[in-house]
Amino acid sequence: MPAITHDVVDGVGRIVLARPEQSNSFDLPTARDMAQAVSAVSSDDVRAIALTAEGKRFSAGGDVTSFLASDDPAAYLLELATVLEGALRDLAALATPVVAGVRGAVAGAGLAVMLSADVIVASRATKFVMAYPGIGLTPDCGVSYLLPRAVGQQRALDLALTGRVLSADEALDWGLVTTVVDDDAVEARVDEIATGWAASAPHALGQARRLIRSSWDTPGPQQGADESATIAAAVTGDEARRLVEEFTRR
Known part of the structure; x- marks a missing residue:
């Protein structure tokens, strides 16, 4: 089963991160699955796109264990970041509105995945963190481009340099997400938005x-x-x- 699933129903293309046991983190095969999913929902009959995730966490970002286990971590991580950034750039370039539903945690490259959407619905318990400082790495997959455009340069630097963790309410106040709902209402709100777009x-x-x-x-x-x-x-x-x-x- 692919780590990213996709389908199209009644004009709504759905992309689902489906690697919950690994907190929907991205290794190279998952990044490639994301590229395939974006391509699949790029057809003219798709009028809206919904981006969600299975499990308790939207995405922990890059799968650190995957590139540390490779023979050449630098080459592996370069390809992983390049493939995923390209997929997200393709998603952002579509003339199709995208709504994302997030819960649990959004970390590292998961922020770039989330910010490729135009409207972001977050559960009240969601936490947002850059995560890179804690493991000695730097932003990737478009985070350094997308984050300051969402929250401003100073707030983006605050997140990048301090390891600060944002609550859902703080993320809403900062403009990182669009709306905050109860934990069990995320999917329903995402569906409402996506189907509304497709029908309007x-x-x-x-x-x-x-x-x-x-x-x-x-x-x-x-x-x-x-x-x-x-x-x-x-x-x-x-x-x-x-x-x-x-x-x-x-």
Whole structure:
């Protein structure tokens, strides 16, 4: 059984971290499974993506035991980080909105997995930690890129340099997660969001996601031109015509 499972039902692509005995940590095969899962939910019939995990913890990040057990830990870790970062970059680049549900613990590279989603639903008991300082390693898989964009540079440095553990309420206050719910309500809330997206205006939502995520690396004039071209293309589409007509009849 793959360490990452995926399927598509009623327009919702679902990616599930399925390695609970190892706290959904990532070894090289798991990183490759993630790349395959992202590819599988990249089809045009997928209108929303839900990212969740089996077990008590969302993800402990990299599987330290796997690269220490390899003949060449540096080469193994380089490939692992490169494959997983590439998969997450592909996920972030999709014009499809992504919601993640997290619980238990989100550590190290698990933060990058989580931050590849646009809306993050966390259980009240979830803890968030960089984890790298405790084992003498450095951020990987896009954490150093995604985290400061979510919480700001100073708070990202606080997490990176002190080993600070954030509670779910602190993560909500910092802007690291979108909403906090009871532990047994995570999946239901994720499903509600994903199915709602799939049934509403998926093209417009996906393009809004693309525009906002690409804005970090795009000069202002180019971003403005992209916005103008995107909305002009949208207004002639079936989705916009239907929704505009419904709006004008209210």
